[in-house]
Amino acid sequence: MTKDGVNGTAVEMIEGIKNEGFQEEAAENHGGQGEPNTSSLVLSPNREESAYTQIKPYAGMPKEVLLLYSNQVRYRLPRELLFWLTIVSTVGLVALTSAVIAMSPRCLGWWQSSAVYQIYPRSFKDSNNDGIGDLKGIEEKLEHFEYLNIKAVWISPFYKSPMKDFGYDVEDFRDIDPLFGTMQDFENLLASMHSKGLKMIMDYIPNHSSDKHRWFQLSRNRTRGYEDYYIWTDCTPPVPPNNWVSVFGNSSWTYDEVRDQCYLHQFLKGQPDLNFRNPRVREEMTDIIRFWLDKGVDGFRMDAVKHILEAQHLRDEPQVDPNQPPESVDSESDLYHDYTTSQLGLHDILRGWRVEMDKYSREPGRHRFMVTESYDYKEISKTMMYYGTPTVKESDFPFNFYLIDLPNRLSGDGAFDLVNLWMTNMPEGKWPNWVVGNHDKPRITTTAGTEYTRVINMLLLTLPGTPTTYYGEEIGMENVNVSESEIQDPFGKFNPNMSRDPQRSPMQWSAEENAGFSQNKTWLPIHPNYTTVNVESQKSDSGSVLEQYRALSFLRETELPLHRGWTCFVHRDADVFAFVREMDGFPVAFLVVLNFGGDALTDLSGVLELPDELKVRVGTSGREGTLLHKSKIDTKLGEGLVLEYSSNQRLHPGHGSSCFVSEKACYLSALDILYKC
Numbered sequence: 001m002t003k004d005g006v007n008g009t010a011v012e013m014i015e016g017i018k019n020e021g022f023q024e025e026a027a028e029n030h031g032g033q034g035e036p037n038t039s040s041l042v043l044s045p046n047r048e049e050s051a052y053t054q055i056k057p058y059a060g061m062p063k064e065v066l067l068l069y070s071n072q073v074r075y076r077l078p079r080e081l082l083f084w085l086t087i088v089s090t091v092g093l094v095a096l097t098s099a100v101i102a103m104s105p106r107c108l109g110w111w112q113s114s115a116v117y118q119i120y121p122r123s124f125k126d127s128n129n130d131g132i133g134d135l136k137g138i139e140e141k142l143e144h145f146e147y148l149n150i151k152a153v154w155i156s157p158f159y160k161s162p163m164k165d166f167g168y169d170v171e172d173f174r175d176i177d178p179l180f181g182t183m184q185d186f187e188n189l190l191a192s193m194h195s196k197g198l199k200m201i202m203d204y205i206p207n208h209s210s211d212k213h214r215w216f217q218l219s220r221n222r223t224r225g226y227e228d229y230y231i232w233t234d235c236t237p238p239v240p241p242n243n244w245v246s247v248f249g250n251s252s253w254t255y256d257e258v259r260d261q262c263y264l265h266q267f268l269k270g271q272p273d274l275n276f277r278n279p280r281v282r283e284e285m286t287d288i289i290r291f292w293l294d295k296g297v298d299g300f301r302m303d304a305v306k307h308i309l310e311a312q313h314l315r316d317e318p319q320v321d322p323n324q325p326p327e328s329v330d331s332e333s334d335l336y337h338d339y340t341t342s343q344l345g346l347h348d349i350l351r352g353w354r355v356e357m358d359k360y361s362r363e364p365g366r367h368r369f370m371v372t373e374s375y376d377y378k379e380i381s382k383t384m385m386y387y388g389t390p391t392v393k394e395s396d397f398p399f400n401f402y403l404i405d406l407p408n409r410l411s412g413d414g415a416f417d418l419v420n421l422w423m424t425n426m427p428e429g430k431w432p433n434w435v436v437g438n439h440d441k442p443r444i445t446t447t448a449g450t451e452y453t454r455v456i457n458m459l460l461l462t463l464p465g466t467p468t469t470y471y472g473e474e475i476g477m478e479n480v481n482v483s484e485s486e487i488q489d490p491f492g493k494f495n496p497n498m499s500r501d502p503q504r505s506p507m508q509w510s511a512e513e514n515a516g517f518s519q520n521k522t523w524l525p526i527h528p529n530y531t532t533v534n535v536e537s538q539k540s541d542s543g544s545v546l547e548q549y550r551a552l553s554f555l556r557e558t559e560l561p562l563h564r565g566w567t568c569f570v571h572r573d574a575d576v577f578a579f580v581r582e583m584d585g586f587p588v589a590f591l592v593v594l595n596f597g598g599d600a601l602t603d604l605s606g607v608l609e610l611p612d613e614l615k616v617r618v619g620t621s622g623r624e625g626t627l628l629h630k631s632k633i634d635t636k637l638g639e640g641l642v643l644e645y646s647s648n649q650r651l652h653p654g655h656g657s658s659c660f661v662s663e664k665a666c667y668l669s670a671l672d673i674l675y676k677c
């Protein structure tokens with residue numbers, strides 16, 4: 001039945017609708033007749049409102065009837081209120097989410113969360129008792145990293161290699177040397193590491209291959225496509241094409257009879273330099289990065305990067321001493337390396353690799369890490385270039401080797417100078433890192449003296465940024481004596497004083513024979529102190545170097561100010577270097593007092609932000625819990641203290657020039673969150 005509604009609206013009545021109220025009203029109006037008639041819904045304009053108010057809405061009412069009510073204030077108002085509430089809430093939520101994202105400081109990556117531990121695989125653990133460490137051996141010892149709260153492990157090269165430079169001469173960039181195991185062993189190791197939450201960083205050695213590499217064999221035969229894989233030039237033996245010298249000494253040119261030309265090698269003659277001006281070489285080397293990233297490797301330590309490119313003109317490099325007879329120029333230190341290091345275009349190559357690695361970094365927690373190795377010593381600005389620019393990323397950090405020099409200037413002032421050098425030169429917002437030893441440098445415990453082992457580890461683990469620990473530093477291993485006739489290191493064979501064998505001796509796991517490293521004669525002698533300086537013994541001694549390392553490693557992770565807070569230098573003198581680690585909003589802060597000289601009494605009463613009394617949280621000589629007055633902080637030779645205090649006063653607002661932070665973050669204790677501030 002169709003009836004005319006108000007204002008010409010066609011109203012269709014549908015049979016079977018239950019509406020007691022309506023029917024009653026209709027009956028009243030029309031003499032009790034049950035049949036609705038055409039006039040039942042015809043309402044004159046002036047009766048409209050009263051008619052609506054008399055009729056109540058009912059379930060299942062048709063749209064047309066519903067529309068009669070919808071404009072009433074009591075229905076319209078809540079409806080519009082709800083509508084705007086929804087809009088406002090949605091916009092509010094989006095704004096809040098954006099604000100939270102904008103206000104949140106960046107989460108720290110895995111490469112920032114703990115120390116990076118360097119394994120020299122020949123010397124970490126021997127699983128098959130041939131006297132040389134291997135990949136299965138590393139897998140056997142993974143719990144060591146869990147024990148130390150270490151999340152990132154860098155393993156020095158295990159590529160297939162003739163071992164002229166113990167793996168830095170690579171015969172096949174896609175294979176494992178049988179000495180270390182098989183590809184299956186590698187995959188098992190990587191899977192085991194990942195299952196334990198450990199990340200693997202491997203060496204990437206772009207500058208050169210081994211002369212046994214297939215590419216070199218093809219290149220020396222002038223095989224089509226491979227002619228320019230290496231750097232060849234005409235020469236008349238025995239006269240080299242120019243005065244360039246190898247890092248390992250003597251000319252960096254070797255005559256090859258097969259090709260009747262000289263090839264360049266910035267390292268050993270068995271390590272010919274690849275020609276990175278050849279696009280095919282660049283593509284091959286990028287493919288190798290992809291190969292290992294596809295396997296799941298978490299990052300690369302990029303070896304000797306400053307040597308990647310050389311000047312094409314091949315002119316002589318200037319002598320450091322112009323009066324030195326040119327024929328006696330035979331070592332790296334005799335020349336300024338203007339044409340063989342840090343050449344234009346180097347950073348473009350590295351940035352290209354960064355882009356490639358970033359393609360593999362898109363999943364959460366899968367950042368592929370890149371650290372570059374380059375020794376630039378007095379030219380720190382060159383080192384800093386590897387950080388990239390604010391807009392173009394390069395390495396996550398270039399290795400900071402300056403603390404390796406600490407034993408040469410062992411004092412509070414010396415430590416301050418070396419730390420300050422990095423912090424004042426590092427580009428804003430970048431992440432620092434610290435190295436005190438590696439496979440190329442004498443162990444710092446030996447060069448500084450064992451009495452400073454603990455305080456050096458404390459420095460490493462309380463500074464801002466990522467510390468690197470070379471295997472054995474966590475137990476205070478020392479250089480081992482290797483007689484001249486037993487030298488294994490090729491560099492040592494050129495110059496015994498420069499041998500790197502002493503810092504490469506087998507890891508000291510226990511007091512068992514061969515220090516628990518192997519059951520056979522080891523490739524280098526084990527340090528005789530292994531009966532006491534070993535992991536097992538130190539685990540049962542709460543005051544050991546190992547246990548202190550472990551305590552600091554956990555402290556660094558759990559205490560936000562130590563992990564990512566401000567660093568403010570507060571004191572330095574001949575003996576003591578002291579700094580504060582603090583964070584806005586975080587109730588606890590730390591004063592780190594490190595003694596690199598002799599017994600000292602330090603007065604910090606001038607540092608007004610410090611409370612009078614501070615409590616030893618970790619000490620290198622067992623003074624945990626002791627209260628010290630800031631005017632009389634006593635430290636013995638080689639002692640280190642991490643002092644804890646509570647205060648709302650922060651140093652960094654008033655001491656801008658001696659305070660640093662990579663990325664500002666403040667702590668909101670009410671919500672237990674960090675925010676940008």
Ligand SMILES: [Ca+2]
Nearest residue numbers: 126128132134
């Ligand atoms: Ca072995």
Ligand SMILES: [Ca+2]
Nearest residue numbers: 273307308309
């Ligand atoms: Ca090169």
